[in-house]
Amino acid sequence: MNHCSHCGEKVTLIIPPGDDRERHVCNSCDTIHYSNPRIIAGCLPIYEDKVLLCRRAIEPRYDKWTLPAGFMENGETTEEGALREAWEEARAKIAVDSLYTMFSLPQINQVHLFYRGQLSSLDFEPGPESLEVRLFSEDEIPWDDLAFMVVGKTLKHYFNDRQSGQYPVRSEDLVHPKGRDWKPPKPARYTLGNTGPVNPDA
Template identity: 50%
Template sequence: MPRLQSKFCRMCGGSMAIIQPEGDKEWRHVCNSCGYIDYFNPRMVVGCVVEHEGKILLCKRAIEPCRGLWTIPAGFMEIGESSAAGAERETYEEAHARVQVLSQYAHWDIPVIGQAYILFRAKLASPFTFSSGPESLEVALFDPASIPFDQIAFSSISITLRHYLQDMASGQWHLHHGVIDKVPGAAPNDPASFQLKDHFSMPVTLSQQ
């Protein structure tokens, strides 16, 4: 049975219980007063691997979780925007960087925490500047050889960057898909706590790089 995530009904303010509604295989949050079912579904994280002159843009997180560790610009998709527009928005918010999205790069599912990542390849666009947004302590361009893999915030980002560097080195880009299997309760960046399963990749050719 899942743990209770909302104590009160968003429709009537009544107390919530976790029960298995008739005919439903899952446990649900159900209001004790009006019977409203509050569904908790996976959330979509969108972001960009931003490249500029052979270097990759990373942000040092100013917020928990993983404050002080590095990540690519990414965050939760908002209602009313496309995944690519959300990735561009997150990049501007976290790194004050304008980008041009080139293609989708990866889709990772992380079932144990109910998240799906949709990440894009992007290049820095005019005026080619960047600086720390409120959620970043520092924003910097990293040469592929100097990416601080021991200080990357999340398993998904570490996996993304490793594949990105391989594609970059070979010159053959791919669209990647896979499932990140995490040990429940593990720290977000513990390298021993996750593995990539069911990975497949499709070669991608862009008409414009």
């Protein structure tokens, strides 16, 4: 951040009085700009013994398979965001069962939430962010071609839990394989057609 969104003047990264971490503070109007974690909401769409996956038509992880998910919009609940993403990416209508997985990724300032739900119909098709949308049974999942770590973990939890028929909420803090001190490269600016989680290891 270079300029204050309140008055347009330059900002400085300092620890404000009474705080314990650096914030961008305006040099002119003293407005403190807080940067908070971003929430990604998504769905685990289920039909009988299969799950619905989308093959990405956008970066990052173009051409890789994922669950429908994306950044929440202002004014919506996490469930509404998950359902919107399912419609935008797969034109899928889903009856939500419950929140299923929650992952904290502090190194990239993200929280990922996935809702488990049933496909209301088989009338789905790729949205503008997907190349292809398909149902997969467990032995058909393209494990080596999944876009994000959180997608693989959610799928593995689901297929394990399906054996007992019990689906507790799974919560996990994920640390990058390179360690807690690893920092992702600075992402490119968002442009039309470039949306979604900024880090391929998410």
